[in-house]
Amino acid sequence: MPSYFFHTRDGEKLEIDEEGTDLPDDQSARNAAKELLTALNREKLPNGDHMSLSVTVKNAEGAEIYIASLRLDGLPPSTRAGKS
Amino acid sequence: MNGGERMDKQLYLERLVLKLETHVPLPSTEREKLLDLPLTLKRFEAGQDIVREGELTKQCCLVAEGLVCRYKIVGDGARQILSLHLPGDIPDIHSLLIERMDHCLGALTPAVVGLIAHDAVRALTRASYRISEAFWRETLIEASIYREWMVGIGRRSAPSRIAHLFCEFITKMTAIGLSDGVTCNLPLTQPEIADALGLSTVHMNKKLREIREAKLIRLRANRLTVLDWKGLCKLADFDPDYLHLQPGVAKIEGA
Numbered sequence: 659m660p661s662y663f664f665h666t667r668d669g670e671k672l673e674i675d676e677e678g679t680d681l682p683d684d685q686s687a688r689n690a691a692k693e694l695l696t697a698l699n700r701e702k703l704p705n706g707d708h709m710s711l712s713v714t715v716k717n718a719e720g721a722e723i724y725i726a727s728l729r730l731d732g733l734p735p736s737t738r739a740g741k742s
Numbered sequence: 743m744n745g746g747e748r749m750d751k752q753l754y755l756e757r758l759v760l761k762l763e764t765h766v767p768l769p770s771t772e773r774e775k776l777l778d779l780p781l782t783l784k785r786f787e788a789g790q791d792i793v794r795e796g797e798l799t800k801q802c803c804l805v806a807e808g809l810v811c812r813y814k815i816v817g818d819g820a821r822q823i824l825s826l827h828l829p830g831d832i833p834d835i836h837s838l839l840i841e842r843m844d845h846c847l848g849a850l851t852p853a854v855v856g857l858i859a860h861d862a863v864r865a866l867t868r869a870s871y872r873i874s875e876a877f878w879r880e881t882l883i884e885a886s887i888y889r890e891w892m893v894g895i896g897r898r899s900a901p902s903r904i905a906h907l908f909c910e911f912i913t914k915m916t917a918i919g920l921s922d923g924v925t926c927n928l929p930l931t932q933p934e935i936a937d938a939l940g941l942s943t944v945h946m947n948k949k950l951r952e953i954r955e956a957k958l959i960r961l962r963a964n965r966l967t968v969l970d971w972k973g974l975c976k977l978a979d980f981d982p983d984y985l986h987l988q989p990g991v992a993k994i995e996g997a
Contacts, residue, residue: 664944677951679932679944690944697945701899 662687662723663716664694668702669709678718688724691715695728707732751781754806754829754856757918761830762876764917764991765883772872779866781806781856786849793847799837801857805829808853809929813937814845823938825887826850826911826930830918835877838863851929879986886984895940898979900949903939905978908959908966909994913982917992924995928966953977971995 661678681687691713702709712727755777762768762776783806786792792803792810803810805827812824812833824845827833833847838860849855867874887910894903911928915921930938936946953959958974960967968974971994975981982992 664948666948673948675948675951677947679947681943690942693942694944694948697900697942 661718662690663718664691665714665716666694666698667710667712667714668698684717684723687715687717688726691724691726695726699728699730747783750783750806750854751856752777754781754783754804754854755779757806757830758804758832760918761828762880764987765879766876766988768872768876772870772876775866775870775873779858780862781858784855784857786853786855788849788851788853791846791848792853792855793834793837793843795843795846797843798841799834799843799860800841801859802832802837802863803834803847804856804858805831805833806854806856808849808851810847810853810855811850811934811938812845812847821937822940823934825884825891826938828914828918828920832858832877832880835863836881838867838877850934883986886986890984900939900941900945901953902977902979903941904935904946904949904953905958905974906980907935907939908968909975909978909980909982910985912966912968913985913987913992913994916994917985917987923968923993925965925967927964928961929964968994 659680659682662681663675663678665675666673679690681690695711695713698711699709702711707730709730710727711729712725714722715724717723759768759773759776768776781804786808793799795814807829810827810831810833812827814822814824816822825833834843837843867877890910894906898906908928912921912923912926915926916923920926932947932950933943935950936943939946941949950961954961956973958968958970958977960969985992
């Protein structure tokens, strides 16, 4: 099975995946990236109202095959009304 | 039966006694009765099923060598590993009373299993209430381990779940004399660890990397070494009470 590398960015914090994970194909790697985002999101949720996470998937040749990102902005209604 | 195989069987039954005695000591008369159980040895490849869901069984499986798991496959094909079993365990002892398997038993590594006919186990448990209680206790402690895994999958963070698996594994290995309390074989692939913890492999790998970088453990070529036992237990939220081990049988120090 080919190796894929999942580099993540949590706000400003970048984490490089040097070991990689073996997965059957690119489609599995894309699904794994989305799964990883939602899992990381769940882990992070209690810590505040803003979050931006992204995952860049590279294949063994170093080529980017997928980028996915997730953003959370939790605001009380008054703040939202003030901005609109 | 050649002499080597007879010696192997003796060794495997001693593992069963050792495992039972991690929980409570047995009188020597009962120990002897257990060592006389008739075993049929069977070898399994890694990944091979030992007993399948839905099967009706007439025998129990004593894990003699290797690592065995209980698992279930859900509708979309994903696997949940339900428990891990080491040499000396009889993971399907319950089949004595509920004969139809409601999950699969599979070998995670090449394994040797000692098949013991239900009739033989039944005769023994009917003749000895101490042995009957010992097996009953095993199933109760297994239920306790299931509760702990349920808490983990339901409520613990991914790093905590991974750390917990390491804590539990090395504690059990130490109790049966297969670890010195610092290092042990952990012959699990990353997808297998992920399937035991209800995590995706990519997520598990990422969090495992963090545990390594925090210098709590070293994991290389299926060998687990604890570098910081206190730190690992803290991350894992691990308290070994649920394993109900005799005092002193599993002293873990870490390197």
